[in-house]
Amino acid sequence: QVHLVESGGGLVQPGGSLRLSCTASESIASANDMGWYRQAPGKQRELVARIDRLSNRNYADSVKGRFTISRDNAENTVSLQMNSLKPEDTAVYYCTADLPRRGRYWGQGTQVTVSS
Numbered sequence: 570q571v572h573l574v575e576s577g578g579g580l581v582q583p584g585g586s587l588r589l590s591c592t593a594s595e596s597i598a599s600a601n602d603m604g605w606y607r608q609a610p611g612k613q614r615e616l617v618a619r620i621d622r623l624s625n626r627n628y629a630d631s632v633k634g635r636f637t638i639s640r641d642n643a644e645n646t647v648s649l650q651m652n653s654l655k656p657e658d659t660a661v662y663y664c665t666a667d668l669p670r671r672g673r674y675w676g677q678g679t680q681v682t683v684s685s
Contacts, residue, residue, distance in 0.1 A: 571595055571674045573664045578679030581654055585683070589649040591664030591676055598642040601667040605638065605649045607660035607681075617662070618649060631657070654683045 572594040581587050589605065597603060604619030618628045618638040626638055637650045647664060664676035 571666065571668065571671070573666060573674055573676035575662065575664045575676045575679040578662060578681045580682045580684065582685050583655060583683055585654050586650070586652045587654065587681060589651065589662055589664075589679060589681070591647045593645040593666060595645065596642070597640070597645050597647070597666055597668075599669055601669060603640055603647040603664070603666045605647075606663045606665060607658075608663070608678075609657075609660040612660075614663070620647065651681070654681075656683045659683050 573591050575589060575591050577587060577589040579587060600622065602619050602621040605617040606614050607617050608614040616629055617632055618636055620626050620638045620640045628636060635653045640647045659682050661678040662681050663678045665673055667673045
């Protein structure tokens with residue numbers, strides 16, 4: 570069982586920044602991809618950003634140019650730098666990792682609230 574622990578969520582004003590981090594309990598070097606999803610109240614969980622083993626990145630259209638995902642295999646972490654935050658970015662953010670022959674794992678989520 571791989572454990573993913575997110576940190577860095579909180580309350581921020583519109584236009585502000587937050588950095589989310591996710592630390593895995595074991596090596597992520599072999600992970601097919603790692604990423605961040607979010608779920609707002611009353612909405613389905615949606616992909617925010619993902620990074621694969623070759624460091625190819627994909628972003629939701631709504632966050633392109635504002636969010637940056639990065640991966641550090643040596644530290645077993647994946648991070649999400651979020652800039653120019655908007656109220657519509659408010660959600661619970663989940664870290665995920667897809668490991669070969671083991672499936673996808675999820676963190677417990679961290680709340681991000683963008684409000685003045």
